[in-house]
Amino acid sequence: MTSQAPPTGPAYPEKIDGAVLKIAGVVVLGAIMSILDITVVSVALPTFQDVFDATYATVAWTMTAYTLALATVIPLTGWAADRFGTKRLYLAALFLFTAGSVLCAIATSVEMLIAFRVLQGLGGGMLMPLGMTILTRAAGPDRIGRLMAVLGIPMLLGPITGPILGGWLIDIASWHWIFLINLPIGIAALVYSLRVLPKDEPSTTEPFDFLGMLLLSPGLALFLFGVSSIAEGGEGASFGPRVWISGTLGVLLIITFVLHALRAEKPLIDLRLFKNRRLTIATVSMFVFVIAFMGAGLLFPSYFLQVRGETTLMAGLLIAPQGLGAMVTMPIAGILADKVPIGRTVPVALLVMASGFFVFTQVGADTSYLVLCSALFVMGLGMGGTMMPIMTSALKSLTNSEVARGSTLVNIVQQIGGSIGTAVLAVVLTNQLTSTPSGPVEPLEFMADGFGATFTVAFVLILLALIPVAFLPRKKERSHLLDDEDGATATPVMMH
Template sequence: MSTDLSTTPPGTPGAPGTPGASDKLDREVLVVAGVVVLGAIMSILDITVVSVALETFQREFDATTAQVAWTMTAYTLALASVIPLTGWASDRFGTKRLYLIAIVLFAAGSALCAAATSLEMLVAFRVLQGLGGGMLVPLGMTILTRAAGPERIGRVMAVMGIPMLLGPIFGPIIGGALIENASWHWIFLINVPIGAAAIVYAAKVLPKDSVEPSETFDWLGMVLLSPGLAAFLYGVSTIPETGTVLDAEVLLPAIIGLLLIVAFVPWALARSNKHPLVDLRLFTNGTMTVAVIAMSLFAIAFFGASLLFPLYFQQVRDEGALSAGLLLAPQGVGAMLVMPVAGVLSDRIGPGKIVLAGIAVITIGMGMFATLDATTSYTFLMGALFVMGLGMGATMMPIMSAALQTLRGHTVARGSTLLNIVQQVAASIGTAIFSVLLTNGVKNDVRPSKDPVQVLDDLAGVFSSTFWVAAVMVAVVLVPAFFLPRKPPAEPVDQTALMGH
């Protein structure tokens, strides 16, 4: 059975694009979606589960905050570096085979992390985890898109969005519970049985690979882009630590990374380069271009601001990591309620209208948070998080589906790779921006005082001001969202023909 169901002849009963074919997700697609969600949950949960263990790592390994932060940074850099390889590798080895390899790498890395006896070992094994985790999400998007066909992509992206949205919310809850009731080792050990189950599940239900003759590998592209992304993100991730963009530790790697990325662009577009590592010719597709711009602005604004929520609860309201995680749960509930409906509507009326509504709702929720102080009621705050969750469920995955609906064949893998790179880079930039805004706000506006109430009021004021910036940045996403398709997906564009390959 071919994995590329989007190229099934139109006359085939039930084939994508066949008039009268059911637009519901059939059992076969749902079974495939199950294994994809399982893999994505492992990868995305792991990022946020580890975030609550940093204080524990400091104690266990007698290390500084900056040193233990490498357990997060190493994973992110490895994840970003391997994403560009995923499109080529899925064409070369097949999506099923590569998906199984990615799960094995991730599970093995998790087991080794749990066995680490020093911080250096833990950081090294986090790199191995990141190499596996970086492939799981773009591969999962490719597998689901091909299985469902373009006219049902809104629905499958809604399924794929579940771990993407719930990971950052339930990660701290699970991490806090495991650390408090067992030990830090279990935040990694828990991935081993999940990984084993995912391997068996994937081997059984994913369609057999149908690999075409291999494309040549873009070695020069890999030498330019993967180290370029890693160096740039390293520089950006150092900004919160240094407190300024102008520090040499930020500027040197960021500039080197940018130069490598810039050098990749003409090489990727050169006529002599038939199979670039990341296919920038996809930007000849207007919908893809608009979706990438919308995704970039959204990821910077929303994922950057997301770090503020648990910090407010912990620093201003004196909540523990587990309590802060639980207080964020309404956001996940709101997203879960809307996401399936948004997926169906995105397929029926086009993603443009859905995304516009979602962004408007998130802006309202973020605006509610911008009015907080040190004593704002939890009912109000959790209501604002619920509102933002409703908007989130109608935003991120419809943006992705808008881009992927226009692709078919091998360009699906290349498109999902491009979207995941953009999201990863934009989220890192957003995190750095809001970390610096918050740090500088605390430095400038929180006055030393013997009165703890006054200090908390000042600190709450800094959070309020930063949330206003977030609300404005989210609202800006309305501009590109206005140009997203407002009609059901037509026959996908054959990008190969457009590009003259």
């Protein structure tokens, strides 16, 4: 049942109680499964080529199809959470993801594997936005920073532990186990969710924006399909018909959706939330940051594999200091996000991250591992104080009824930014490695120079993120209230 928070005191207690921590555990389990499966498959692509006798471009769709499914289902999550209730939808998403994982493990052809990865992605795409919605409602706006820090751990460690776990499972067992490992985790998450997640009442009168769905979901899928196809040729950037036709159609559908959403009474994604200045600034900051962060995340293991000749497992271990650095600062950043305006902390964290990243712009074929691992650790320190506080700032500005749609909006921004960043840096790296050397140079040094130039592009993107970050709030605001357009009245947070 919905009731209004008392105006004389906070709607939630100051300390995080055990019930909220149990809910956070459920969300983290779901986040771990969803995020790990984005990266764990990357190390299995050569194995898929051998097992299914397929080209690299074909098996790469085992990753692309999963990403496209995520982008397609995320816009539906906000409406579905209101219509069916977050608990029911979360349980359905867990079941769909787990079932998709088992089907992937028993696939007998690459086409079957790609199809089952789509099914898996449809479940995985709902887990993160639903998890953020559940956490925000359980913790309340004044404690969300600390709990979002908990959720942020799998978000930052996924790209690190995924390759390590994937390489280890393939070495000691077979490729099937990178999917089968989700079965016991999924069953545990389902049982845990049934016992811990609170019941919530669905909104039976909430209309569904069918036109918005027909515009936005295919638009996002076509746009990301085009972007992800740019570097597929292997000989530099390839802007063939598949890229520009699908990309153009995707952009046109997205633009049409924007025009529709601004006029519709109940749009699939409520773009009118961008009237909230705090949400807009946080979302733009997140978008620019994720382009650099997600794009560069794939470069680090590639450098150790291609230039330094390390095994997949060792490459994963070498980038582990990044995750360790994030684990140090993320809990601190979560506490600070509830106490100190993030406009005073995030710029500092972003500069720390940039200082560590600068080392990789100067990377060579024999750069000391001690130097590189130290730089990754410093980068992790900065990342731990950047991503989740920005996301927290966005969600804390919303009322309870807006949280589901707001978290969906933030997740779409993350997904699009990550896909663009990965595609752009892949194109830059491919062009660098396939270009003609200007003079006599050792092959490994030439490759290292190519990685260094690509890291420089990512470094510039990180610096560009400082521009929107500079506009983040620098004064303490009442996070449990949302001002209207005139800044004169406020809407109390609603709680179940």
